[in-house]
Amino acid sequence: MRRRLLVLVGSMVSLALVAFVVPLAVLALMLAGDRATADALVRAQSLVPVVSAGSPAALGLAVQQANSSGGYPLTVFLSDGSALGAPAERSDAVRLAFTGRSLTAQADGGREIVVAVTGPSAGAAVIRTFVTDAELTRGVRRAWLILALVGTGVLVVSLVVADRLARSQIRLIAGMAGVSHRLAAGDLTARAPAEGPKELRQVAGALNHLARRIRVLLAQEREAVADLSHQLRTPLTVLRLEAEALPPSEQATRVGAAVDAMERMVTQVIQEARRSRHDEPGECDAAEVVAARVHHWSMLASDQDRPVTRHLAPPPLIVGVGEEPLTACVDALLENVFAHTPEATAFTVTLTPREGGGAILTVADDGPGFPHPGALRRGVSGRSSTGLGLDIVRRTAERSGGSATLTTSPDGGATVTVEFGHQTPT
Incomplete structure (x- = not known):
C-alpha cells in the first residue's frame, strides 16, 4: 500500500510538473530570444537619425563609436x-x-536584424545587426535549472508528505x-484504537465489537459447560451411595475409587470451563501422579490378566501442569488401552525427565494400533468413542509448552508420547 501510494503521488505530481514546467521552459526560451532581439533592434535604431542626416563622415564616426563600445555588431549598407562598420555580407x-x-530573419549561427532608413531618397541605407544563438539563449539554461530544481523539490516534498501519510495509515x-x-491467540482483551480516517475508525469499531462478542460467547459457553458438568453430580451422588451400600470387599473398594475419580474429573471440568485460558x-x-494412576489402573489390569511394565523416574519430577489435569491426562491414556x-x-508406561525441564510420558501397548492417523484431532476416533480423550491429552501437553505424538x-x-514442559527457575 505504501509503495502504491508513493507511485500514484509521484505519477500525478510528475504529470502536473510536465504540464507546467515544459511550457514555462519554452516560454523562458522565447523570452530570452525576444529580449536579445529587442536589445539589438534598439541598438540599430540608435543610428537611424545619423543615417537620415546623410553626412558620410558623421555616419562613419557614429558607426565606429557604436561598435567600439561593444555589444551587437552594426553595419550600415x-x-x-x-558599407560602414562591422564586416558583413549583403544578404x-x-x-x-x-x-x-x-x-x-534567421541566419546561420543566429538572427539577422535589418532596419531600412529613408534619407534624401527612399531606401538610402540599411542598418544591419546580428544576434548570435548564444545571445538568443543567454540565461535560458539557468532558468531551466531553476525550474528543474523547483520541480524536483516539489516532487520530493510531495513524496515525503505521501510517505508520512502512508506510514500513518499503514x-x-x-x-x-x-x-x-x-x-486469534486468545487475548480477548486486545482492542484496536479508533484513530485515523472514518473508514479505519469503522473497521476498528467493528473489530472491537467482534472481540467483545467473542468474549461474551466464550463466557456463555464456559458457563453452559460448567452447568452441564454440575448436573452430573446428582447421578454421581447416587453412585457413591450405592457404592457405600456394597458389602466391604476389594470390588467395592474399586467401585468407590472409580466414583472418586469421576467426581474429580467433573470438578476439573467445571473449574476448567470457568477458568480463563490465560490463568496459570x-x-x-509428575512422578507421584503417574505412579499413583498406574497403581490404580494396575488393579483393573490384574483382573484382565494384562501385564504392566513400569519405567518411572523417581520423584521429584516437576511439570508445568496441575495435579488434576495431569491425572485426567494419564487416565485418558490408560483408559484408551x-x-x-x-x-x-x-502395555508399558515410561516416565523420564525432559531436557530443558519437564517430563516425557510414554504409553505403549501390544494391541492393534490406531485405526485413524489423525486421532489426536478433536472428535476423531475411528472406533465407538467420542474422540476427545487424546485431544485432552494434546491440549494439556501444549498448555504446558509440550506436545503429543502418536x-x-x-x-x-x-504408542503415545507426551512431553510436558516446565521452565526451570534461573
Missing part, C-alpha cells in the same frame, strides 16, 4: 554599394530592406492486524 534580408522594409492497519492476531496452568510432581485393546494385552511400534501396537 549605403545605396552606392559601400537577401539586406537587399530586401533596400525596398524600404525592416525585418528580422501503522493503523498494522495495529488492527496485530489486534486480530492477539485475538499450575505445576505438580483398556477400551481399545483385547484383554490380556500388555506412533506405531514395530509389533503394530500404539
Whole structure:
C-alpha cells in the first residue's frame, strides 16, 4: 500500500510538473530570444537619425563609436554599394530592406536584424545587426535549472508528505492486524484504537465489537459447560451411595475409587470451563501422579490378566501442569488401552525427565494400533468413542509448552508420547 501510494503521488505530481514546467521552459526560451532581439533592434535604431542626416563622415564616426563600445555588431549598407562598420555580407534580408522594409530573419549561427532608413531618397541605407544563438539563449539554461530544481523539490516534498501519510495509515492497519492476531491467540482483551480516517475508525469499531462478542460467547459457553458438568453430580451422588451400600470387599473398594475419580474429573471440568485460558496452568510432581494412576489402573489390569511394565523416574519430577489435569491426562491414556485393546494385552508406561525441564510420558501397548492417523484431532476416533480423550491429552501437553505424538511400534501396537514442559527457575 505504501509503495502504491508513493507511485500514484509521484505519477500525478510528475504529470502536473510536465504540464507546467515544459511550457514555462519554452516560454523562458522565447523570452530570452525576444529580449536579445529587442536589445539589438534598439541598438540599430540608435543610428537611424545619423543615417537620415546623410553626412558620410558623421555616419562613419557614429558607426565606429557604436561598435567600439561593444555589444551587437552594426553595419550600415549605403545605396552606392559601400558599407560602414562591422564586416558583413549583403544578404537577401539586406537587399530586401533596400525596398524600404525592416525585418528580422534567421541566419546561420543566429538572427539577422535589418532596419531600412529613408534619407534624401527612399531606401538610402540599411542598418544591419546580428544576434548570435548564444545571445538568443543567454540565461535560458539557468532558468531551466531553476525550474528543474523547483520541480524536483516539489516532487520530493510531495513524496515525503505521501510517505508520512502512508506510514500513518499503514501503522493503523498494522495495529488492527496485530489486534486480530492477539485475538486469534486468545487475548480477548486486545482492542484496536479508533484513530485515523472514518473508514479505519469503522473497521476498528467493528473489530472491537467482534472481540467483545467473542468474549461474551466464550463466557456463555464456559458457563453452559460448567452447568452441564454440575448436573452430573446428582447421578454421581447416587453412585457413591450405592457404592457405600456394597458389602466391604476389594470390588467395592474399586467401585468407590472409580466414583472418586469421576467426581474429580467433573470438578476439573467445571473449574476448567470457568477458568480463563490465560490463568496459570499450575505445576505438580509428575512422578507421584503417574505412579499413583498406574497403581490404580494396575488393579483393573490384574483382573484382565494384562501385564504392566513400569519405567518411572523417581520423584521429584516437576511439570508445568496441575495435579488434576495431569491425572485426567494419564487416565485418558490408560483408559484408551483398556477400551481399545483385547484383554490380556500388555502395555508399558515410561516416565523420564525432559531436557530443558519437564517430563516425557510414554504409553505403549501390544494391541492393534490406531485405526485413524489423525486421532489426536478433536472428535476423531475411528472406533465407538467420542474422540476427545487424546485431544485432552494434546491440549494439556501444549498448555504446558509440550506436545503429543502418536506412533506405531514395530509389533503394530500404539504408542503415545507426551512431553510436558516446565521452565526451570534461573
